[in-house]
């Protein structure tokens with residue numbers, strides 16, 4: 204029994220108990236939504252600890268998102284008691300790698316103050332490289348994005364620049380081949396130059412984090428010895444793993460093979476980002492003596508919800524030949540379908556319905572609105588706000604999009620890593636830097652001698668004294684010096700406020716609302732670098748899913764979660780399934796799994812809505828629109844498919 208007095212194996216069914224009491228050797232838990240995969244992971248950790256097979260810090264539980272890692276930690280604290288639960292190491296892939304690299308990256312010449320680049324940083328960096336190396340027009344974002352997607356796909360594949368064939372070859376995955384064609388020669392040149400600029404700027408992107416951590420583990424015995432302290436490795440949601448992540452897991456488990464993975468191929472929704480569900484399917488074949496456990500009973504949803512969940516992935520069943528229709532806990536309400544003449548009406552109706560159920564005593568935190576994209580949540584969000592209902596949104600980037608916030612965060616980044624060229628580019632127009640000046644700074648960064656503020660200072664000194672040029676460089680270097688010295692402010696919020704003052708000049712004016720939120724969010728962080736990392740890898744401004752608010756989320760971000768009631772607005776053909784997904788057979792299958800993930804988040808209540816005349820073909824399959832309509836919708840679908 205654990206310190207909290209809870210029996211780790213209490214109330215589990217036979218298969219769950221077998222999985223939770225498994226001790227040594229590889230284990231694969233393969234089962235559908237809501238069958239208790241994550242529960243079993245938590246119970247197994249509790250069992251290992253309470254039976255003294257392992258100390259809590261000898262167990263590493265990896266998830267795909269920070270949110271999932273946080274939830275895992277909470278469940279462990281409940282199970283094991285606060286103190287013991289805290290000691291188990293839970294992390295997501297990217298944070299785990301970032302931490303390893305910060306502490307040991309110097310062994311492979313990665314400076315500890317490296318910045319983490321997001322997609323928009325990469326795009327601006329690549330645009331500069333494209334121009335200076337005549338790769339394509341810096342305005343040609345379609346080509347630039349195609350290049351970035353392909354570089355990232357190679358990295359997820361575990362291939363580095365020197366391993367990739369230098370001539371055109373049968374591409375990686377179907378999706379990538381369909382992208383606007385970029386010749387292999389252009390691709391490799393762009394990759395090489397972008398890498399050089401990133402290295403000079405001490406910057407890594409998400410893909411680099413995993414690739415470099417893997418490289419570090421391969422090369423450095425000291426780091427291998429450190430991670431060997433994790434004697435039990437567990438990974439949730441393995442269906443969304445990419446080849447490079449899989450290699451990382453293999454490196455972590457080397458020597459003991461105590462690796463337990465759980466997943467459900469019906470919920471594989473990241474193939475567009477190089478996840479490979481086959482990796483999970485092949486797991487037993489690639490690990491000696493791997494035990495495979497299947498869980499059959501769903502504990503989350505009513506039979507009506509599951510029927511819909513099953514039906515939407517039926518075409519996949521025929522493909523993989525597996526029979527795994529889920530059976531639910533009990534009978535419940537029939538799922539509801541409504542159709543509206545406008546998005547606004549749809550949103551208003553949803554808000555009214557939610558308001559009524561909250562009025563009737565339903566907990567707001569048990570209600571979720573799930574959409575294909577964040578944009579698809581906007582109308583409902585507004586309607587709920589108008590109805591006076593509070594919401595919380597996963598991956599709400601609105602605050603981060605605010606100009607003052609962007610500027611402050613870029614300033615913070617530059618103060619932590621003075622070579623962060625992408626951060627400088629974000630600040631360039633606020634700093635009043637001209638195109639020529641940006642070019643000179645870029646040269647200095649690439650030359651690798653000076654940091655960015657040092658380069659500005661040197662260029663100021665080199666300019667003809669008293670000239671207009673000297674005056675410009677002086678202004679620039681003074682501002683840059685002021686920004687980087689905010690590092691010594693003592694607290695992260697104070698540094699953010701100071702950066703805002705540097706740009707606005709006035710000290711008295713109130714901070715913009717968005718920036719105030721950012722300061723609040725920064726409060727718990729002692730070091731700016733940790734705050735920036737938390738933002739880069741987990742942009743939702745809250746550990747507050749625990750708060751009792753209606754949850755707004757994309758379907759992707761709702762993976763693994765459950766809610767009493769789930770609303771799925773925007774079930775229109777071209778939205779879910781998305782027009783893009785309809786364009787390829789692969790995309791069509793993945794889209795079904797996405798719908799399956801959304802439906803299976805619901806415990807008892809499921810509400811589907813669409814716009815009249817634009818109804819999703821899925822609705823006909825689920826039996827909500829009559830079959831005469833079905834053909835019309837199908838035809839519309841085909842038209843869309845042809846258009847893409």
Ligand code: ATP
Nearest residue numbers: 214215216235236237238239240241242502503763
């Ligand atoms: P997903 O595929 O969506 O990630 P999952 O397989 O990880 O789902 P869990 O989230 O672990 O499933 O469990 C789903 C729900 O079922 C949870 O509310 C959990 O508490 C409950 N549950 C799991 N096992 C049992 C059990 N043996 N008895 C009662 N409830 C259970």
Ligand code: MG
Nearest residue numbers: 240241242763
């Ligand atoms: Mg789960």
